[in-house]
Amino acid sequence: MEFEWIKIPYSLLTLFIVVNYGLLMTAFIAKIAARVGRRHGIPIYQNYIDLIKNYGLRSSITHGVMFYLGPVFRLSGGVGLLLFVPSIYGSEMFSNLSFAGDLILALYFIFFGTLGMALGAAESGSPHSAIGITRGLSQVTAAELPMALAVFSVALQYETLSITEIVAAQQGSVLNWTLFTNPLAVVAAMMAFLGSMMRPPFDVVLAPQEIPIGPPTEYHSSYLALMQTNRVIFPVAKVVIYTNLFFGGATNWPIFFLKVFLIYMVSAFVGVAFPRFRVEQSIRWFLIWAMPLGILAILLV
Amino acid sequence: MRELLESLTTPYSLTDPVEQRPDLAFVTAGRGQLRPLLMHLRDKEGFTHLVILTAVDWLEEGEFQLTYLLSDRTHGRDIGVRVMIPRDEATMESIHDIWPTAATYQRELREMFGIDFPGSTRLNEDFILEGWADIPPYRRDFDTLKYADETYKQRPGRETRDPAQHMKEQLYPDGK
Amino acid sequence: MKEELEKRIVKGPDGIEFEVEPLRDYYCEAAPTVMPQAYSKIIEGFFNWARAESLWILGFGTGCGAIEMRPLMTPRFDAYRYGVQWRPTPRQSNLFIISGYLSVKTLKRAIRSYEQMQNPKYVIGLGSCTINGGMYWDSYNTIKCLDDYLPVDLYIAGCMPRPEALLAGFEELKKLIRAGKAEGANQYAENFEWYKANQKKVILDWDMPDYNW
Numbered sequence: 163m164e165f166e167w168i169k170i171p172y173s174l175l176t177l178f179i180v181v182n183y184g185l186l187m188t189a190f191i192a193k194i195a196a197r198v199g200r201r202h203g204i205p206i207y208q209n210y211i212d213l214i215k216n217y218g219l220r221s222s223i224t225h226g227v228m229f230y231l232g233p234v235f236r237l238s239g240g241v242g243l244l245l246f247v248p249s250i251y252g253s254e255m256f257s258n259l260s261f262a263g264d265l266i267l268a269l270y271f272i273f274f275g276t277l278g279m280a281l282g283a284a285e286s287g288s289p290h291s292a293i294g295i296t297r298g299l300s301q302v303t304a305a306e307l308p309m310a311l312a313v314f315s316v317a318l319q320y321e322t323l324s325i326t327e328i329v330a331a332q333q334g335s336v337l338n339w340t341l342f343t344n345p346l347a348v349v350a351a352m353m354a355f356l357g358s359m360m361r362p363p364f365d366v367v368l369a370p371q372e373i374p375i376g377p378p379t380e381y382h383s384s385y386l387a388l389m390q391t392n393r394v395i396f397p398v399a400k401v402v403i404y405t406n407l408f409f410g411g412a413t414n415w416p417i418f419f420l421k422v423f424l425i426y427m428v429s430a431f432v433g434v435a436f437p438r439f440r441v442e443q444s445i446r447w448f449l450i451w452a453m454p455l456g457i458l459a460i461l462l463v
Numbered sequence: 464m465r466e467l468l469e470s471l472t473t474p475y476s477l478t479d480p481v482e483q484r485p486d487l488a489f490v491t492a493g494r495g496q497l498r499p500l501l502m503h504l505r506d507k508e509g510f511t512h513l514v515i516l517t518a519v520d521w522l523e524e525g526e527f528q529l530t531y532l533l534s535d536r537t538h539g540r541d542i543g544v545r546v547m548i549p550r551d552e553a554t555m556e557s558i559h560d561i562w563p564t565a566a567t568y569q570r571e572l573r574e575m576f577g578i579d580f581p582g583s584t585r586l587n588e589d590f591i592l593e594g595w596a597d598i599p600p601y602r603r604d605f606d607t608l609k610y611a612d613e614t615y616k617q618r619p620g621r622e623t624r625d626p627a628q629h630m631k632e633q634l635y636p637d638g639k
Numbered sequence: 640m641k642e643e644l645e646k647r648i649v650k651g652p653d654g655i656e657f658e659v660e661p662l663r664d665y666y667c668e669a670a671p672t673v674m675p676q677a678y679s680k681i682i683e684g685f686f687n688w689a690r691a692e693s694l695w696i697l698g699f700g701t702g703c704g705a706i707e708m709r710p711l712m713t714p715r716f717d718a719y720r721y722g723v724q725w726r727p728t729p730r731q732s733n734l735f736i737i738s739g740y741l742s743v744k745t746l747k748r749a750i751r752s753y754e755q756m757q758n759p760k761y762v763i764g765l766g767s768c769t770i771n772g773g774m775y776w777d778s779y780n781t782i783k784c785l786d787d788y789l790p791v792d793l794y795i796a797g798c799m800p801r802p803e804a805l806l807a808g809f810e811e812l813k814k815l816i817r818a819g820k821a822e823g824a825n826q827y828a829e830n831f832e833w834y835k836a837n838q839k840k841v842i843l844d845w846d847m848p849d850y851n852w
Contacts (some may be wrong), residue, residue: 188681196717196719199714201704201713201714201716201717201719201720202717203717203718203719203720203721204719204720204724205720205722208692208693208722211689211692211693211722212693213688214685214686214689214693215686215689215692215733218685218686218689218690219675219757219758219759220674220675220676220757220759220761221757221758221759221826222757223757234839281655290728377653378726378731379728379730380728381730381731382730382731382757383757386730386731522823570781589844591742591744591780592743592780592840593747593842593843593844594743594843594844595742595843596843600780602815603718605779607778607779608777610779611772611776611778611779611783614779614839614841615772615784615842616780616783616787617771617772617776617783617784617786618770618771618772618783618784619770619791620771625806
């Protein structure tokens, strides 16, 4: 496919829409979770204010070069994931840079942010960051296994690694979705999804109630704001991959918003219903329940 | 409880047994008798739990009273063993090898009362008062108000009222 | 001074010996500076509004008042409605609530936590004990005037104030921040020597640098 310069502003537009949608959606989900606890929860625009506040702080300190790069890596992980996957199937405007990357690249980007974060947080020297990183990496790795298996299963099923072609194969009827053609892979992937969304029961890494808040312990002001931006982009980007691979993609923005919201709700649903796992519990859970499903999905294809 | 006290009194030469409740009694033991008594209570009588180790400053008598409160969970009863030690050489045998938790209590007593427990773990580390140089604050000859006035700035404008008198004036302003 | 803070020779994993002086090497000693406001009044006002609407509290309960903060997170009072959140690390928080009596040992930790917070930062003194010692006015181990040691923006009187009083206090603090009057961090930097002298007078074993972030 030819590269056209117009793709760059188009991609930025996608990014802009996704950031705003992510900010509102995460606040909305937080509100839903609060309602489950019979609270009112944060105002829907709270995320914007927090962002402005953090960018507006007057002082910030650094612990070295990697400390700067941590949030940048993290953000580029989120943005990269978003941009190399077509947001809207069949739209010239919002297919982003998907011609250049494929599934393997996306898988890599999912992991990239956590690794960058590990480097940055290690530089900060706080022991709590180190604990958070250890927990985070082991949990993400365990969650990534069923995800990778499911993705390979899907790739085998459609005999391609291009996300666009996978989406194309699912068009037509709801029954063409991978959800119905390869349910085992979808179930395994959804289990992995729970693990990587940093919501309960798998949020021991980042939960503010834990004594170490995890990797971002030392991060503040603009660094934290960058990471907050990523916190809203990354889940959406991740859900976009899921929509594309398993739920037939999205052909226009309303369907995109709806599907992303519903898939995100799955993790919120599980989150409000179950208490938090410890790291070793969650790893065991992934290995015992999600992994065999993934292997089975590959074998059946 | 009574049988227990009676069986213990002669071999350990205990004095002043007080049966406060059917499940709570206090006895006074001699300094040298404490360790065999505690071992007996823990191993033979089932008092496996050291609830608290605390001290009382009997300034007028020139003595510290150490109270070892033990609990027997299976029978639901407690016994407090009191030991009187002289105030001017406040030293007591450490029991941290019988109950490891005692080390923390002994550390606290060391800091707050200045009672020495030779051999207890981390005994001389700061517990709450970091860098304290005055006499131990729980000793009754320590004047806490004087110390507070000298060390901290009091905010002016503070009033103190006797609660009973104050309420009386509030509720019955005409003095009836 | 504690053993791990003393100057010593350490042998690295590569076999090279080097000298470590924890107080100098592990902390940044530079004194705080007065941070200027944003160049334009409108932008500063806008930032102040954002700061007021997004108060992140350091989850550090110093005394019995900490128990009054817990109900604020629960359905009955739900402070999240007002943009108030609790953060576990001083780096990310803006508001430090000294909740109740402050013993000298805790004061030391409170100062370290306060100094690690980032510039527009606010302190609320909760309860009578922070104002004049309260019922601990004759205690040998609690400070009596909090504003001698940290720049306090707001006091909430009572023993203990109810969670409603705290909510009202947050609203008052928001007004102060929006009016640009809550400049505690700059006050601290301006009168740094005075604050340090007061702190060192009561903290008897000062085993940390004068300023530690």
